[in-house]
Each structure stands twice: as structure tokens, then as C-alpha cells.
Amino acid sequence: MASKRPVTELIHHPYQPPAGFEAVPVGVHKASTVIFANTAAMRARDWRHKDGYTYGLHGTPTTFTLEARIATLEGGKHTLLTPSGLAAIVLVNFALLKSGDELLLPDNVYGPSKELARSTLGGLGITHRFYDPLRPQSLASLIGEHTRLVWLEAAGSVTLEFPDLRALVGVCRERGVTTALDNTWGAGLAFAGFEVGVDISMHALTKYPSGGGDVLMGAVTTRDDALHQRLKLAHMHLGLGVGANDAEMLLRSLPSLPLRYAAHDRAARQLATWFAARPEVAQVLHPALPGSPGHEHWAALCSGAAGLLSVVFDARYSAAQVDAFVDALKLFRIGYSWGGPVSLAVPYDVSNMRRGSPYRGALVRFSVGLEAVEDLQADLEQALAALR
Ligand SMILES: Cc1ncc(COP(=O)(O)O)c(C=O)c1O
Numbered sequence: 001m002a003s004k005r006p007v008t009e010l011i012h013h014p015y016q017p018p019a020g021f022e023a024v025p026v027g028v029h030k031a032s033t034v035i036f037a038n039t040a041a042m043r044a045r046d047w048r049h050k051d052g053y054t055y056g057l058h059g060t061p062t063t064f065t066l067e068a069r070i071a072t073l074e075g076g077k078h079t080l081l082t083p084s085g086l087a088a089i090v091l092v093n094f095a096l097l098k099s100g101d102e103l104l105l106p107d108n109v110y111g112p113s114k115e116l117a118r119s120t121l122g123g124l125g126i127t128h129r130f131y132d133p134l135r136p137q138s139l140a141s142l143i144g145e146h147t148r149l150v151w152l153e154a155a156g157s158v159t160l161e162f163p164d165l166r167a168l169v170g171v172c173r174e175r176g177v178t179t180a181l182d183n184t185w186g187a188g189l190a191f192a193g194f195e196v197g198v199d200i201s202m203h204a205l206t207k208y209p210s211g212g213g214d215v216l217m218g219a220v221t222t223r224d225d226a227l228h229q230r231l232k233l234a235h236m237h238l239g240l241g242v243g244a245n246d247a248e249m250l251l252r253s254l255p256s257l258p259l260r261y262a263a264h265d266r267a268a269r270q271l272a273t274w275f276a277a278r279p280e281v282a283q284v285l286h287p288a289l290p291g292s293p294g295h296e297h298w299a300a301l302c303s304g305a306a307g308l309l310s311v312v313f314d315a316r317y318s319a320a321q322v323d324a325f326v327d328a329l330k331l332f333r334i335g336y337s338w339g340g341p342v343s344l345a346v347p348y349d350v351s352n353m354r355r356g357s358p359y360r361g362a363l364v365r366f367s368v369g370l371e372a373v374e375d376l377q378a379d380l381e382q383a384l385a386a387l388r
Contacts, residue, residue: 026065026251030244031056048232057241066247067219069254070209073188074201076221078228081247082240085184085204088218089113092180092200093149095234099125101148106133106163108156110182133163134294140171147175152198153182154191155287155294157338158348158365160310162287162294165301169197178227184208189261190304194223200231206337208306211253211260213340215246260370264307264339267376268368272309274377280317280387282361285310307368308338310348313361313387321387322362323347328383331376338367343376 034053036042047054067079082088107130117128132138155162172179180200187208193201205217222228272286287298288305332345344367
């Protein structure tokens, strides 16, 4: 072949990773196209198996490494990465449900999951109903011949009730219905979802595993080979691959996850205890706090409690007054999500969140960051003056 032009030479310049270069950080491998030596090699590779690479969307050494580490964190066998936590929820629903099937959701489930069921899934002929996560018998009474999937959330991400997971899973196993746990709160650290018997563990890596508030990613983990294969097909059909740079950020953050989780947990418990003694507050929702809904189930199962707490203000304060309190906060910033270094506060209207919601006053959910807890407490204290 005639000598190539410089532009071609630069693109086809041979490259091999340096032999013998051994280091702890994982290399960032980026590719859409994966090159095959010849057509026979191309035909011999199958994207459904992890022993070869076929196309960047289906995995690179970087994303396969992150998948393996998340599977280990969750105590599972297989993990699929998705571009967000919500995309992971979508993946599970699309892989397992078809027209005529029914989905059951806890009535305190992550809001967009509810919206997805109401809008997109409903439009596809997939029905849904809500069960009370604190009453396993409510779940048992709803499971019918068309029920194919039950979502579990522990704790509920806004109202933070901790369900009797073993009992809920037990009901589903008895009836042969697949369970999917949103394990974002527990992060694979507070309790072992697969030991409780769930079939699927979904994790918004956006929160604690990222820890920086700068990456969006989700994960779907299973122990069962056939279930994984079903999810993997849907993952491929929906085109839910993730980029190598985002995977790299997660790989860098994972080693500090247990330390960060413990720090968020410690500070949140301290603030929960402090809030509980405040006269402005009707109830503090935090699973590790005695008296918080489901505390006994948390105590029976968990060794950690994440960094979320919700505060129900005394009903004598209007929603506008509570908004003024949130607006007066200086260190706690106003914004969605959790698990990052910056503390966040969001007022939620929970009147429609749970059927027969017992919470009468306005509710604010706090995500406790990594600031000094004394500074956070001082910030809350100065902002409470806005209530008066
Ligand atoms: C409990 C829970 N699950 C899932 C998600 C979705 O994660 P993402 O923001 O990555 O889509 C969130 C996000 O707030 C969440 O709180």
C-alpha cells in the first residue's frame, strides 16, 4: 500500500498500552468503535458476553471495571450501568413489564418513579397501584394475577419511613413476584439488600458513590443470571451506555464511599437529635431516631443511616413561613439530590405523597453534606428566626 497521508497516519498510528505498566487507577478507555482483526473475529464476538468488546455502548474496560465494583458493593453478581438513577428505574420497568402487566409501588416512592408509572408506563397499557410500605398486609392484599414487579424503597427518600423489608420481600417471594429495591439510601453499606432476598438492587450512583454532586449515573445489580440477561437485552435495546469519563469519576470516588457515608450519617444523626428538641418542630423523620416511622425495622436490619432527615414543622407555621426559613439558610443550599459535599434543603408538599399522610405541618428534607456539623447547626438556628 502506498504511503499514507499524515492525517491518515495520525489516525492509524499503532498504539498498545505500555506493557508492564501496573498502577492502581483504572485506565480511561474511550471508544464507540471497537476494532476487529478480521470479519471472522467480528462474527465470533457477541456483545451479550463480557469476554469480548464489540461496541463502546455495550462496555469498555473502564465501564466493565466499574460494573464489577458496584456488583461487589451491592453483594450481587452482575451490574449494568445507566446514564442516571432514573434511567436505571426505567430499565428495570421496561425489561420486566409489558402491556397488561401491573406494577406495585410504595406510596412514598421517589416522585419521578410515580410519574413514570402514571404517564409513560400507563400509556403503554401497564397499570400500577400503590401499597403502604409500613403495612406488609397492604402489599399482600394488592398482589394479583397480573402483578409482575414490586418496587421497594428503604428508607422512603423524602418521608424516610423504613419498611419491614424482610416481610415485604417475603410476601412477594411467596407469590412469585419479582422485587426491585431502590437501594440509593443504603448505598450498599447500611444493609445488604440481596441478603434480605430482593431480586434486583437499583442504585442512583449520582448520590453517595459519586459524592461530588457532579456525575449522573445509575446501576442495576442482580444475582440471577437469567434475570441479568433479560435486563442486559433491554439495556442494549434502549441504548443506555455510559461515558468513560463519568465512569472514571465514579471509580475515583468509590474508595472513599464508606468514609463519606459514615460522616454524612454521623452529622445527620446529630442534627436529627438537635431538631427533635426544638419547639418549632412537630416531628423529625430519620430512621435511626426512636419514634421515627419504621425505626424498629431499621434497627433490626441496618448498621448505618445515610445523611437524610426530614423535619415536619409545627402546624402553626404556614408553608410560606417554612419557605422563609429555607430561604434564610446560608450553608444549606436549595436544590434537589443528595450525597454531595454541600448540604441541601428542599420543602416538600407531602399531602399527596402518602395516602392518609399523617404529617400536618410543612416538611423540609435536608441532605446533610460534609461541612462541620457545628456550622450547619448554627445555620439552622439562625434561619429558624425567620419562623417567628
Ligand atoms: C431515591 C432515589 N432514587 C433514584 C433517584 C434518581 O437518580 P438520578 O438523579 O441519578 O436520576 C433519586 C434522585 O434523587 C432518588 O432520590
